[in-house]
Amino acid sequence: MSLNISALAINENLQNEVEKLSDILGFELVLEEEIDFETASQSYLEEELIDVYFGELGTLVFCHEDLSVSESYKHPDFQILTFAHSEISMISYLNYTENAKSKRTILEFEGERSIDEGNLLPIEEEEEIDTAELIWAQFEEVFGESFWDIDPNGIVHRFQLIRKPENTKTTTSESPKKEFDKFDFSILLNHEKLKTDYSQEELLELFNRMIRFAQEQKLQIFHHPNNYEAGENIFHRNFYYLKQAIALNPTLEALLQERIPMNAYNAFVRMQKVQISSTENTQMMELIQALRPITLIDKTVQTDKSWWEFWK
Template sequence: MGFNISGLVINKNYEKNFNELQNILGWNLIKGEKIDFETASSNWKEENYCDVYFSENGTIIFLNIDYCTSGYPLENVNTLTFGYSEVSMTFLLDYFEKGTEHRSIMEAQGERVFDEGKRLAVEDRFEEMTEIIWNQIEIVLGKNFHQIDNSEVAHRYYFKKKESTDNDISEKEIQINKVNILEPLDVKYFSEDELIEYFNKIVIYCKDNKINFFLHPTLLNDKNKTVVQNIVDIKYYIGSKENLLNVVRPKFPMEGYYMIGKFKKDNVDFKTSKLLFDLIENYKIENIENTKIKTAKVANNKWIEIDKKLDDNSKASDSDFVLLIITIIVLLAFFGGLIYVIYNISTLP
């Protein structure tokens, strides 16, 4: 099955002052049982506990993926947050040096969906995201992950739930937004059903209001920027869970899914993203006949072609891009006419 793990790595051994680390992170943990490293590094953790291993010069905390979608800017130490899923082929990395973000990468299905910051030294030696993550873990932890003996000691800690009453609700709990898509959503508090529900809501809202969610949020005005950032955040959470991808897959072309929020400043990106948004506005696959399914599959192949065009656009000539635009326009017109004819034939008395 392969690795499906996520966690936080710090280049300091906190074994003797773990309470200090808890306070810095804002966590309230109860120390549980001793376990071995094999158990600590096993697949996905539940939200109510974490497993901790101390190397000579570092600390690695294996956490639920919900704790690992953003980095931890701790002063005076270097931190690496990572997610590694060979099930969904989703990989993410967020690296901070002494509280300053240095590198942030996310890759899904072989495509870079997020890539910011200064390149890491390991990226000069390795291209595969899997190798980049393992080697960066070794640099921060001070020990090769795969050379740690499975019988070495680790510790399990449980997150203590805050007790509260109707008359004693923290300010943070009051401010949690799980409803208003026009404001930043606290996606990490979403259930799996809520992730799917609000992904669909935002797609519909963007279609109705002509908000191109393929553009990077920074290219949109403040109101639309927030909406698109919300769908980008939800996309990352869904992308880390294969069961949720299976829910989205029949209703949204995966090639387009991974390009949400991907288009940045290049003029070619603006034009191509508009064409893709036009495609997605008309993309429907529920309750259609086999002939229309075949048509939809042909259209789906265009996503792959355009995505490759996006990756290679620095090498493409202007004439190539004009030809691509013409091809897509002709293809859209052809699909529209074909579906219209099929519909009329199928409704004949």
């Protein structure tokens, strides 16, 4: 069976301090049930669920891939390893923080690293090691136990994630229920609904609205969501989710790739701040401001530049 896992490891057992885990994740945690480790390690989790294993020296959180790859979890008291590894997609991701400071980030696809940042970890300095091996070595360093030695019958707690309200307001039973707005990206959009409940026209409308908002707020939409603290990256996470939903619609994705100047579409929400110089950042922001609404009948624009050369 192919291994597909997305998770984070913390260097302390937080079973009796679940509120600290809640603070790290940015969600309220509601216990739903107990399962075994083997089931948890093989489960595909929806975004609103996590499975938590409390080891002797650490805490392991299994989560949806979007809660790992699009986030950089930090806490002043802990070492935190956020990671994802898929043998099917051939993707490996590692993000390591120590005492709320970023130390190492790697994103590898089909053996090629598109992100390779920070100082080498001790294990990297000792020997040449591939990204997958590095993930498991660093996991053992943080968690205090090899992933492969964990008892498959060990107890895992499944929690429902409830987003913490930014502002607590008193409401009455007479208050009208807010109607669902597909285009309200001020809150975190439902990743799965974006893929299943939005038409091609609605995805394009949402894209145009988000571009217009980015222009008004002067947002750098080339930044990956993990450039920002959890809770402060809602716009970038929503844009990241939107691009994933658009990727399931080849016609729409091709249109955007053709209509966005200099093949820049593929670079949206993919880049780390350290990859962008001040000059390039200025040119990117000018490109963002130059974007205009796109319709389904727009004509193709040809360019021979690759997405990573869009600022040249």
